[in-house]
Amino acid sequence: MQGAPDTIEVPDPSDPEAAFASVVALRRLADRLELAAVNVAVRQGWSWTDVAAALGVSRQAAHKKFARRVERPVTRHRRD
Amino acid sequence: MLRRLRGRAVAMKTIAALLTQAEQIARARGTEQPAAEHLVLAALQLPDGTAAGALERLGSSAADFGAALDAQEVEDLERIGVRPDDDRISAELPPPGEPVGIYRSDPSAQELFQAAGDDARREGGALVGAHVLRAAADLEHGPTARALRRLGIDRTELRSAATAEIEARAGG
Incomplete structure (x- = not known):
């Protein structure tokens, strides 16, 4: 890609097909970025309470969504 | 009876x-829950080979479909000025881990799976990968439809190729 534009082009809403496709791609990207970031945060010692606050969800929601999926730190004795 | 079982x-x-x-x-x-395109990718990897065979009849392949999905996603993001460093993000993803076996999926995958299963049942045969592709040929919108379009695969042709694979398997 040459000459990257400085401004963000939002798809013309009169072309729903293109707009929907971008929305879906953004959701997939957001999911991927979120999981990667939570994985790093937990490795760095973030508590579920902090992760939840940063993501704007409840602690329970964050734990339910990610606890099974992220790599657990090796030393972790207390429940947080 | 035994044969049926x-x-x-x-x-x-x-x-x-x-x-x-x-x-x-x-x-x-x-992605937390599989969507329709992930079900298609899974069908293309099934050992029965019928889904991959259907794409090969059209001069394409399972690898081509996966690449088209990725390329389409990049293009759909670029159109709105988003160019993520996907390698860096992917490097930090946890390993997928063991399957949970609860089989949760998003509605697009559920509908596709249902349609493929209904299709196989109507014929009285066992579900094979090509049933998933034949059902996917009915998808007009979404990532699967866009990836197929990107590959220049016509939905009617895909339906015929999947049917040919299903019939070849039933006959053999």
Whole structure:
């Protein structure tokens, strides 16, 4: 890609097909970025309470969504 | 009776393989629940080879479909000025881990799976990968439809190719 534009082009809403496709791609990207970031945060010692606050969800929601999926730190004795 | 039971066991094995694989594919991409395109990717990897065979009849392949999905996603993001460093993000994703076996999926995958299963049942045969592709040929919108369009695959032709694979398998 040459000459990257400085401004963000939002798809013309009169072309729903293109707009929907971008929305879906953004959701997939957001999911991927979120999981990667939570994985790093937990490795760095973030508590579920902090992760939840940063993501704007409840602690329970964050734990339910990610606890099974992220790599657990090796030393972790207390429940947080 | 025994033959019917055996047929059912094979079908169950196919369904388990399909859903487990779809879950692994989705997770490897950092998506929590498989969507329709992940189910198609899983069908293309099934050992029965019929889904991959259908694409090959059209001069394409399972790898081509996966690449088209990725390329389409990049293009759909670029159109709105988003150019993520996906390698860096992917490097931090946790490993997909063991399948949970609960078979949760998003509505697009559920509908596609249902349609493929209904299709196989109507014929009285076991579900094979090509049933998933034949059902996917009915998808007019979404990532699967866009990836197929990108490959220049016509939906009617895909339906015929999948049918040919299903018939070849039933006959053989």
